[in-house]
Amino acid sequence: MDDSALYREGLATILAEEWGPDAVCTASDLGSMSxxxxxxxxxxxxxxxxxxxxxxxxxxxxxxxxxxxVVVLGVREHDRDEIIECAELGVAGYHLRSEPLDQLLKLIVAVAAGDSLCSPRVTAILLARISANAAPQASEARVLGLSPREAQILELVDLGLSNREIADRLCIEVHTVKNHMHNLLAKLGVRRRAEAAAVLRGRCVPPAAAN
Incomplete structure (x- = not known):
């Protein structure tokens, strides 16, 4: 998806050579994308x-x-607001303006496999955002019985990240994320990830507390 015909058609040609012409479609605006x-x-x-x-x-x-x-292209490495907004909207990967084509191909493969690749700068920005958001929630997390790591994981869940993506962002194993998720769901008295995130952000009362 790119409203520049030159860039759109050029990239489509490269991707078609990599994965075959039937694997690639192009669009220039909302109507053609739909x-x-x-x-x-x-x-x-x-x-x-x-x-x-x-x-x-x-x-x-x-x-x-x-x-x-969704993978976003043309990301400015130092545009903190743009990077954070994309994360909040649920993108699966970033390709920076400074990164070469080879990095994009690797990113596509990783995202297709359910993983993600981020530059150290993007990772640092996202982790700083998580820490900043978690700070005012720390006392509430303690009241709910969550550990700092559980609260951190829950913040990433609320951003829409999968267990694999959370593990990559925090540099821990997927099974460790799953263990934390199991524990925090039990502590909050909920069954679903979205319900747990809602509890931490004060959008609902956990069933255990309501009783």
């Missing part, structure tokens, strides 16, 4: 943030299918 997606959502949508109305396009891309993952 038409290209069709009934079955794609595995991955590549979205150039330089495109007009890129935020609306990103929202539409994220709404395509729960299985569709």
């Amino acid at each position: 038409a290209a997606i069709g009934r079955d959502g794609p595995d991955i949508i590549l979205l150039n943030l330089a495109s007009e109305d890129s935020r609306a396009l990103l929202l539409a891309a994220r709404a395509t299918s729960s299985a569709t993952r």
